[in-house]
Amino acid sequence: MPHIHTEENQHDFTASAHIIRLDLGDEPRLMLHMHRKVHMLLQAGGHVELEENPWQSIRHELVEETGYRLDDLKLLQPKIRMKSLKTAVLHPTPVCINTHSYQKGLDHKHIDTIYAFVASGAPTEQPLEGESQDIRWVTLAELKAFKPETEVSTIAQQVGEFILTVLLEEWELVDPKEYKFTL
Amino acid sequence: MGHIHNNIGEHDQTVSAFIVRTDLGDEPRLMLHMHKKLGKLLQVGGHIELNENPWQAIHHELLEESGYDLNQLQILQPKQFRIKTLDYVTVHPIPIVQSTHGFEIWPGHYHTDTTYAFVANSDPNNEPVDGESQDIRWVTYKELCAVPENEIIDNIREIGKLVLTVFLKEWEQVPSDEFPVVNVKPKWSLG
Numbered sequence: 001m002p003h004i005h006t007e008e009n010q011h012d013f014t015a016s017a018h019i020i021r022l023d024l025g026d027e028p029r030l031m032l033h034m035h036r037k038v039h040m041l042l043q044a045g046g047h048v049e050l051e052e053n054p055w056q057s058i059r060h061e062l063v064e065e066t067g068y069r070l071d072d073l074k075l076l077q078p079k080i081r082m083k084s085l086k087t088a089v090l091h092p093t094p095v096c097i098n099t100h101s102y103q104k105g106l107d108h109k110h111i112d113t114i115y116a117f118v119a120s121g122a123p124t125e126q127p128l129e130g131e132s133q134d135i136r137w138v139t140l141a142e143l144k145a146f147k148p149e150t151e152v153s154t155i156a157q158q159v160g161e162f163i164l165t166v167l168l169e170e171w172e173l174v175d176p177k178e179y180k181f182t183l
Numbered sequence: 184m185g186h187i188h189n190n191i192g193e194h195d196q197t198v199s200a201f202i203v204r205t206d207l208g209d210e211p212r213l214m215l216h217m218h219k220k221l222g223k224l225l226q227v228g229g230h231i232e233l234n235e236n237p238w239q240a241i242h243h244e245l246l247e248e249s250g251y252d253l254n255q256l257q258i259l260q261p262k263q264f265r266i267k268t269l270d271y272v273t274v275h276p277i278p279i280v281q282s283t284h285g286f287e288i289w290p291g292h293y294h295t296d297t298t299y300a301f302v303a304n305s306d307p308n309n310e311p312v313d314g315e316s317q318d319i320r321w322v323t324y325k326e327l328c329a330v331p332e333n334e335i336i337d338n339i340r341e342i343g344k345l346v347l348t349v350f351l352k353e354w355e356q357v358p359s360d361e362f363p364v365v366n367v368k369p370k371w372s373l374g
Contacts, residue, residue, distance in 0.1 A: 005233050007233075009234045010233045010234055011231075011233060011234070011235070011236060013196060048194075050188050050190075050192075050193040050194060051192045051193055051194070052194070053194060053283040053293070053295050054281065054295065055283075078261045078264065078277075080261070080349060080350070080353040080354065081279075082279060082280045082342065082345055085280075085282055085338045085341060085342075086337050086338065086341070087284065087336065087337050087338050088282040088283060088284035088296075088338050089282055089283045089284070090280065090281075090282045091281040091282055091283065091295075092281075093277065093278070093281070094277065094278075094281070095266070095277075096265075096266045096269075096274065096277070097237065097274075097275040097276075097277070097278070097297070098269060098272050098273055098274050098275060099236040099238075099272070099273040099275065099366060100271070100272045100273065100369070101369040104369075109236070109366070111236050111237065113281070148270070149370060154269065154270050154271060154272065154370075155269055155272055158266070158269050158270065159266060159269070162266050166264055167264060170264045171264065183285070
């Protein structure tokens with residue numbers, strides 16, 4: 001989806017997702033796709049539209065870009081966290097929130113909320129037409145071997161490594177159904 | 184500051200902060216202020232303007248509404264299991280809560296709030312600025328539980344209770360100035 005706030009120094013909110021599969025051999029493997037415009041490997045994700053919250057956004061971005069429905073996935077969450085709210089829609093805890101410049105020569109920034117998921121099998125659907133069909137499942141060693149900002153985005157590489165080496169062990173798996181989309 | 188996206192169904196992004204003091208007697212105390220328009224006790228916070236990120240927004244909201252400089256505060260973060268820096272990228276802290284709520288008085292408008300928790304061990308360096316609530320309370324767990332229902336929003340009481348009983352013990356205190364307010368320079372120069 002296109003940028004929303006496009007005047008100088010404005011920010012758009014985005015949501016993105018790292019997905020790990022545990023059933024592809026001995027080692028966990030991280031999903032990356034070759035972004036069609038920036039020609040680097042990235043995690044799936046997109047803009048949070050003005051009519052949606054980040055959790056609604058990542059639900060449709062996942063289906064569109066990876067073919068995964070939330071039913072196919074578990075969320076990685078810190079063991080100590082807020083588990084319910086009565087009068088607001090509680091969203092999952094992200095693994096990272098960061099602000100980055102989008103493109104050389106353009107004073108436009110993205111504030112990205114990154115979630116981490118674990119899949120136990122192949123996705124139910126295919127990525128939509130028009131989305132990248134070049135999906136890779138990489139091991140930690142393969143991830144670290146990519147040249148940053150040439151073959152892979154630095155953020156995807158460093159956050160991906162942190163999830164594979166630390167969070168997969170230290171955070172727990174939670175059913176995404178625990179997080180509602182509306183009140 | 185005013186709302187930003189005013190069409191039906193649209194969301195504004197907000198930030199807010201629960202501040203705990205541990206130097207006011209035996210028990211930790213949570214800061215709430217009486218919101219002038221709503222007549223309810225709230226944590227401090229406000230809108231993320233289009234030209235700022237959430238951490239820049241909480242930096243000035245804290246100063247305006249609580250008088251605290253960010254460098255007087257420790258932020259609560261998940262113990263050791265967090266990303267501290269990324270090359271060429273501005274990393275923000277992990278919030279204790281992210282949530283979206285609507286308004287009875289304004290159907291069809293939503294706020295998606297990124298909520299942080301801080302620890303203070305001293306008075307704020309500054310006063311809340313003119314025009315902000317000057318009615319600031321430091322409440323214990325028991326006092327928080329006893330606030331009448333019409334003076335507080337249920338979520339705020341629930342999050343405040345969890346900050347005092349769980350996050351304060353189980354998450355670790357990190358100096359807030361470990362997180363940069365000025366954006367990290369990208370790999371390329373924007374001239």
